[in-house]
Amino acid sequence: AQKITQTQPGMFVQEKEAVTLDCTYDTSDPSYGLFWYKQPSSGEMIFLIYQGSYDQQNATEGRYSLNFQKARKSANLVISASQLGDSAMYFCAMRDDPQHDKVIFGPGTSLSVIP
């Protein structure tokens, strides 16, 4: 069965420092996609970055990069130069059927950026 694990319930990072949020996943499907979403206190889910299982390079989007280690089934999010506005819940998610939009979410990591 598909499963997403995020082992860090809460994280603190100093402003302007980099932080890594961990995510491991489990699927038996060779074709899948991995996502990271940010959810501020307002509640809206904001898409950050996507990594396909067949992508050869790690995905990057501005200050966000995804450290994809397929053999370890790991998809960690790296946020560089943290900003106060990065304080939010971060969810790792997976879709293992590219034809459908059923996405499984991890439990989330609460990130707090300290000035």
Added chain:
Amino acid sequence: KAGVTQTPRYLIKTRGQQVTLSCSPISGHRSVSWYQQTPGQGLQFLFEYFSETQRNKGNFPGRFSGRQFSNSRSEMNVSTLELGDSALYLCASSSPRQGIHEQYFGPGTRLTVT
């Protein structure tokens, strides 16, 4: 381009009542998915609609139902409300075009059942 809109934003209902939530996807998006978010269970997939057809369903009781209209707008209905149905209900839309992977989420409807 307008984002995903959900109405109402907040709702208070009594146990045993029913409720209907609405979601308008981004223009041109034909896939709409619904999720329930609670502190205890996290984010859980409810169902997905594409071109007025339900093509995926999560592990929820039959009290939870949905539909999609020809303009891609979607509604979800919860009948015989229980206290445990109190949650943030999120709707997301996506485009089936190649290379478009992400779902765009609405602001959610916060349902409180008393």
